[in-house]
Amino acid sequence: MTIKLVAIDIDGTLLNSKHEITPQVYSAIQDAKKAGVHIVIATGRPISGVEKILSDLNLTDRGDYVITFNGGLVQDVGTGQEVVKDLLTYEDYLDIELTARKLKLPMHASTKAGMYTANRNIGKYTVYEAMLVNSPVFYRTPEEMMDKEIIKVMMVDEPHVLDAAIPSLPSSLTERFNVAKSAPFYLEVTPKTANKGLAIKRLAQQLGLTLDQTMAIGDQENDRPMLEVVGAPVVMENGSAELKKIAKYITKSNDESGVAHAIREWVLK
Secondary structure, three states, rough: OOEEEEEEEEEHHHHHOOOOOOHHHHHHHHHHHOOOEEEEEEEOOOOOOOOHHHHOOOOOOOOOEEEHHHOOEEEEEOOEEEEEOOOOOOOHHEEEEEHHHHHOOEEEOOOOEEEEEOOOOOOHHHHHHHHOOOOOOOEHHHHHHHHOEOEEEEEEEOOHHHHHHHHHOOHHHHEEEEEEEEOOOEEEEEEEEOOOHHHHHHHHHOOOOOOOHHHEEEHHHHHHHHHOOOOOEEEEOOHHHHOOOOOEEEEEOOOHOOOHHHHHHHOOO
């Protein structure tokens, strides 16, 4: 069946290792959009961290959609209308924050307005994330977070520290939320009802598309939910070996314009 929607992860997928969109990727995305294919950026980043990419790719019209916060927010880029918004409750935040404190992991909570941390000594990967996604970062105590619309929480630290802590996460946390690494130093916690796969399902329904008409391209474990639901799951050559087991197609690496290869070979042909 003809592919009508392509969801594309950013880091390690859309962007090469220099964090650039190659001319080949740009050209393929423009050709797909002209052919009537919905190109949907699907990322763990907040909207502030993807606005420049959307602008660079001319994906800012009414009817252009973006999935942010790992599926916690889906909106029409042109109008700002929210198709999906799944939030963590204040009680959720308190439980996650307490777990991070017990495990001695820096953490921050993400909202549309910015990032909030209860760590007086702000973790270096929180600072890195704030710079990467062009988001302000604020210090707030847990008591000051009651009125915030929290879409996801991230525990962040050196990869070996994070990996050592993950087995100690209580089952009450891992069963209640989606918990997945999006980078070696990022562990993301989102509502059970929020992931890239569920976001694509709901967006496809909104657009009157079947899942057989959808493709997803990704490289990391937080991409698994969308790869598992679409009709055409594509994993980057530089992607996780475990993800490649569920791929219908393996495309070239992000440094070889793998997104362009996937679009031209399996969407536009």
